[in-house]
Amino acid sequence: MRIVALAGGIGGARFLRGLLAAVGPQDEITVIGNTGDDIHLYGLKVCPDLDTVMYTLGGGINEEQGWGRTDETWSIKAEMKEYGVGPEWFGLGDRDFATHLVRSQMLTAGYSLSQVTEALCVRWKPGVRLLPMSDDRVETHVRITDGQGTRAVHFQEYWVKLHAAVDAEAIIPVGADTAKPAPGVLEAIAEADVILLPPSNPVVSIGSILAVPGIREAVAAAPAPVVGLSPIIGGAPVRGMADKVLAAVGVEATAEAVALDYGSRTALRGSSNEGGGGRRAGLIDGWLVDTADAAAVDAVEAAGIACRAVPLLMTDVDATAEMARAALALAEQVRK
Numbered sequence: 001m002r003i004v005a006l007a008g009g010i011g012g013a014r015f016l017r018g019l020l021a022a023v024g025p026q027d028e029i030t031v032i033g034n035t036g037d038d039i040h041l042y043g044l045k046v047c048p049d050l051d052t053v054m055y056t057l058g059g060g061i062n063e064e065q066g067w068g069r070t071d072e073t074w075s076i077k078a079e080m081k082e083y084g085v086g087p088e089w090f091g092l093g094d095r096d097f098a099t100h101l102v103r104s105q106m107l108t109a110g111y112s113l114s115q116v117t118e119a120l121c122v123r124w125k126p127g128v129r130l131l132p133m134s135d136d137r138v139e140t141h142v143r144i145t146d147g148q149g150t151r152a153v154h155f156q157e158y159w160v161k162l163h164a165a166v167d168a169e170a171i172i173p174v175g176a177d178t179a180k181p182a183p184g185v186l187e188a189i190a191e192a193d194v195i196l197l198p199p200s201n202p203v204v205s206i207g208s209i210l211a212v213p214g215i216r217e218a219v220a221a222a223p224a225p226v227v228g229l230s231p232i233i234g235g236a237p238v239r240g241m242a243d244k245v246l247a248a249v250g251v252e253a254t255a256e257a258v259a260l261d262y263g264s265r266t267a268l269r270g271s272s273n274e275g276g277g278g279r280r281a282g283l284i285d286g287w288l289v290d291t292a293d294a295a296a297v298d299a300v301e302a303a304g305i306a307c308r309a310v311p312l313l314m315t316d317v318d319a320t321a322e323m324a325r326a327a328l329a330l331a332e333q334v335r336k
Ligand code: FO1
Pocket: 008, 009, 010, 037, 046, 047, 048, 049, 051, 052, 067, 068, 089, 090, 091, 092, 096, 156, 159, 160
């Protein structure tokens, strides 16, 4: 079976680890990774979500943090501080730095981000084909108003430095409008047997991937069933601060509202599926909510999305594999 998953960072990576445990060796998984979180620091290109997927599946992740390398040391950061060079709020460890050095060196030599990602994966062997959503630069910015007035800050500044403590007024995927899907992305979606939307942030992770022209349309038109897993349990994000960015796009932080925002493909079938209106163009056939949100099942189904309530806490690999099996089972149920 050919499985395509659109993935952000920590939540996406942990889900993929469960998915890999749930499938067999004959199954092929292609991951389309978010690069909207990418940031350029010290002349280096840092791709947090691609790296989080790569390290998590390759056994090199710092499990407690969910990002960065295991057994990390921080000499470079300390040396940069001595030079008064920041940002201090973003932690790049020594081992992690090596990844950004190799990536940046290869990009400077003329390789594309997809080629570089493939090369980095030769070391990490993540067990999936990891594709960046685009080889073009896309950077998610967040519009905020604080003591310094109204301004747009880089997503990492909003997330890591400001801890999403200020309301997000708008999410702007800078560069997305002219970005092209990376080689292989549209083909993988068109040829998939199943498409999964892991419990990643629907706005800044999955949303940034879908903002690359052609990707949303390809998912909406794919012959394969599309099944998503709610990143919201009991009205709050499982981790992170997804509620803050959901508010910026006018979506309530509930499992039901996120499903309706992705929208039903079935309900729109027969219509053009482009006239669904921006973020509401139909994308999913099936949706998993946590058992705590079982009361949302009827409303999601009424919107034309098959919905099941199953445990969605990724407490360990076995529990996560069970979630992946439930998503694949729902995909079979909704397969046309
Ligand atoms: N998250 C933090 O909360 N603090 C950090 O200092 C930090 C550094 C960092 C460095 C490399 C990397 O790959 C990820 C890093 N993250 C850090 C995680 C990252 O900010 C976000 O969780 C993702 O971009 C959201 O998916």
